[in-house]
Amino acid sequence: MGVRRRLAAVIPLAVAEIVATVSAHARGTGSPDAETVYIVTARQTYDAAGLLAREATAWKDSLGRELVIAQLDPLQIGALSRHVHEREQRCGGFFAFASRPEAEAFIVRDRTAEAIALPLGGLYTIDNQATVGPWLAQVSEANIHATITTLSAFRNRYYASPYGRQAAEWIRDSWQALAAERDDATVELFQGCSNCSTQPSVILTVRGAELPDEVVVLGGHLDSITSAFSVPVPDLEQPAPGADDDASGIATLTEIIRISLASGWKPRRTVKFMGYAAEEVGLRGSAAIANRFRDDGINVIGVLQLDMTNYRQNVGRDLRIVSDFSNTALTTYFAELFDAYLVPLGGVRSALACNYGCSDHASWTSAGFPAGMVFEAGRPQNPNNPWDLGAFQSIHSTADTLANMGNSASNSVRFAQFGLAFAGELGKTYDGAEDAIFSDDFEVVVD
Numbered sequence: 379m380g381v382r383r384r385l386a387a388v389i390p391l392a393v394a395e396i397v398a399t400v401s402a403h404a405r406g407t408g409s410p411d412a413e414t415v416y417i418v419t420a421r422q423t424y425d426a427a428g429l430l431a432r433e434a435t436a437w438k439d440s441l442g443r444e445l446v447i448a449q450l451d452p453l454q455i456g457a458l459s460r461h462v463h464e465r466e467q468r469c470g471g472f473f474a475f476a477s478r479p480e481a482e483a484f485i486v487r488d489r490t491a492e493a494i495a496l497p498l499g500g501l502y503t504i505d506n507q508a509t510v511g512p513w514l515a516q517v518s519e520a521n522i523h524a525t526i527t528t529l530s531a532f533r534n535r536y537y538a539s540p541y542g543r544q545a546a547e548w549i550r551d552s553w554q555a556l557a558a559e560r561d562d563a564t565v566e567l568f569q570g571c572s573n574c575s576t577q578p579s580v581i582l583t584v585r586g587a588e589l590p591d592e593v594v595v596l597g598g599h600l601d602s603i604t605s606a607f608s609v610p611v612p613d614l615e616q617p618a619p620g621a622d623d624d625a626s627g628i629a630t631l632t633e634i635i636r637i638s639l640a641s642g643w644k645p646r647r648t649v650k651f652m653g654y655a656a657e658e659v660g661l662r663g664s665a666a667i668a669n670r671f672r673d674d675g676i677n678v679i680g681v682l683q684l685d686m687t688n689y690r691q692n693v694g695r696d697l698r699i700v701s702d703f704s705n706t707a708l709t710t711y712f713a714e715l716f717d718a719y720l721v722p723l724g725g726v727r728s729a730l731a732c733n734y735g736c737s738d739h740a741s742w743t744s745a746g747f748p749a750g751m752v753f754e755a756g757r758p759q760n761p762n763n764p765w766d767l768g769a770f771q772s773i774h775s776t777a778d779t780l781a782n783m784g785n786s787a788s789n790s791v792r793f794a795q796f797g798l799a800f801a802g803e804l805g806k807t808y809d810g811a812e813d814a815i816f817s818d819d820f821e822v823v824v825d
């Protein structure tokens with residue numbers, strides 16, 4: 379109690395944020411009784427949080443930013459976290475590991491600097507209106523609404539609870555049904571995450587008809603959390619509806635899958651749709667997948683992250699393109715796609731810096747792949763709080779419900795349209811060239 383009061387009094391906002399998230403990582407190893415957790419965090423954060431850390435060592439990341447690896451006591455952090463989260467309403471970034479060598483390997487392997495600068499602009503073209511155009515009017519608010527309703531009705535989607543696994547299996551089944559008629563599409567559970575407890579990620583793959591080795595990824599996280607889970611041994615029965623964060627992203631992906639597959643679209647490139655496990659406890663599911671793809675030498679040419687698409691006050695914008703922890707050419711492409719397809723529908727875009735690796739795109743970036751994220755319109759930011767990202771204020775609480783978003787999914791419609799443009803333009807469309815060549819030959823023979 380004494381520690382809690384003291385920190386509440388002196389801890390700066392930025393540190394409070396980080397500490398809140400650290401607790402999620404700390405308890406998230408699947409072994410709540412773990413003695414210590416090793417975090418990688420910004421030097422600035424560590425300096426303020428020094429009260430908590432032991433055996434800290436200084437590092438620099440690939441961008442030259444000063445980092446610290448520090449050993450923390452999950453019990454201490456866990457007790458602090460709930461208080462901070464409730465008081466400060468903030469989120470924060472850090473990476474957590476079970477051992478110091480793992481934390482060190484993460485920094486040494488990190489490829490964020492290269493991934494941000496990958497010069498892929500030449501790949502990012504817009505010339506597939508024939509496919510994308512007809513898709514846009516098909517986006518159904520009712521479908522997105524229904525999926526958010528189903529997902530947020532799971533008691534929670536916490537990565538270590540049985541409900542968290544059941545929700546992943548429900549997404550698998552629902553995507554399977556949408557791909558049932560397609561012999562070029564498969565749906566699988568990705569189980570290769572060693573610290574995701576029992577929660578798998580879900581991957582739907584549409585095999586590219588011409589360039590199957592070039593891979594386009596659209597994803598969002600399927601887990602949910604509330605600050606009430608930020609205790610050493612959480613009660614796995616607690617509600618965590620996560621309607622905006624991030625049932626909205628999964629529902630948006632589901633609508634993109636429905637429309638694109640039902641249209642008979644055959645992409646030239648391989649397109650993968652992903653529901654990531656265990657994002658809320660430190661981007662774990664996406665990190666496992668991105669690192670596996672890196673180790674396997676998979677050529678991922680673009681990743682779109684959809685995390686929180688549905689909350690919007692009257693802010694004069696519909697969507698914000700996240701500018702940091704993202705590939706620069708890809709974020710430029712996002713803006714071009716928006717201008718080509720959403721502006722004619724009345725859409726307005728702006729930009730947002732999270733100032734930390736706020737979602738799964740950061741896992742792909744850290745693994746060296748070009749990734750980016752689009753984020754909800756939200757509400758006006760508090761000018762006195764640089765950490766306020768103008769997001770839905772009820773995330774990570776039991777109030778993250780559709781009812782508290784006007785019982786409407788209409789704001790996610792633009793994100794589904796944006797995702798359809800991204801999939802159609804980066805995946806392109808197989809135009810039956812082989813058939814055409816065959817017909818030409820045939821006609822020559824006939825002549």
Ligand code: BES
Pocket residue numbers: 399402468469470471472623624657658659660661685686732735736737753767769
């Ligand atoms: N959806 C949030 C990220 C977010 C929240 C972005 C508000 C912008 C505004 C995401 O699910 C999340 O909570 N991420 C964690 C960080 C992660 C490394 C555990 C967070 O922000 O605390």
Ligand code: ZN
Pocket residue numbers: 599623624657685686737
């Ligand atoms: Zn989220």
